[in-house]
Amino acid sequence: KQREYLARIQELEGRLVRFREMDRENQRLKKLLNFSPSLVTRTIGVRVIGEDVTPWKKIVLLDKGSRNDLKKNMAVVVPEGLVGRILEVEPYTAHAILLSDPDSRVSALTATSRAQGIIAGIGTDKLQMKYLALDAEVAIGEDVTTSGIGSVFPKGLQIGKIEAIERDSDGLHLLALVKPSVSFSKLEEVLCLVSSPQK
Numbered sequence: 001k002q003r004e005y006l007a008r009i010q011e012l013e014g015r016l017v018r019f020r021e022m023d024r025e026n027q028r029l030k031k032l033l034n035f036s037p038s039l040v041t042r043t044i045g046v047r048v049i050g051e052d053v054t055p056w057k058k059i060v061l062l063d064k065g066s067r068n069d070l071k072k073n074m075a076v077v078v079p080e081g082l083v084g085r086i087l088e089v090e091p092y093t094a095h096a097i098l099l100s101d102p103d104s105r106v107s108a109l110t111a112t113s114r115a116q117g118i119i120a121g122i123g124t125d126k127l128q129m130k131y132l133a134l135d136a137e138v139a140i141g142e143d144v145t146t147s148g149i150g151s152v153f154p155k156g157l158q159i160g161k162i163e164a165i166e167r168d169s170d171g172l173h174l175l176a177l178v179k180p181s182v183s184f185s186k187l188e189e190v191l192c193l194v195s196s197p198q199k
Helices: 002-039
Strands: 043-051 059-062 075-078 081-089 094-098 105-110 116-121 127-133 143-146 158-167 173-180 189-193
Touching: 002 189, 105 158, 127 158
Parallel strands: 081 158
Antiparallel strands: 043 059, 043 189, 059 094, 075 081, 075 189, 081 094, 105 116, 105 143, 116 127, 127 173, 143 158, 158 173
């Protein structure tokens, strides 16, 4: 009898774990859905189903592809901000390159001082904002967003906050360290932007 009870308790505990996981997923999806209409553009929800294992490459595998209207260079976002862009598309899957990848480049703008620069990945959990003018009055804690200039990304997507500022080794620019808004290691569901919102 006791063995039956123990088996039943284990089964119920297992079920509880699954329910909790489903509840967490529902919360995340609800957040994505609430965020989606504010983007003023059609979005496609996809799941992250794998990642490139090399430490310096930051590429993830998505569970949809060209059959679901995904195209190369589409912006990939979550409610917290910009994740990256689609790198290559197969019929049923796609690869996205994250902002933290060293090959990633995004035109960006600081929110208060309106300084322009380029966000580049350095293969860690931090980003760099390069080519800031020496007289740019950039402050620590300032938000950084996409500038929408000459790139695939629409304007105004959150990238992160400035954590440190130094003079670049070229001596001609400032270089800022940016803490991204998105936790790249915890991506599960993301949205792909079908077309850029109106600027």
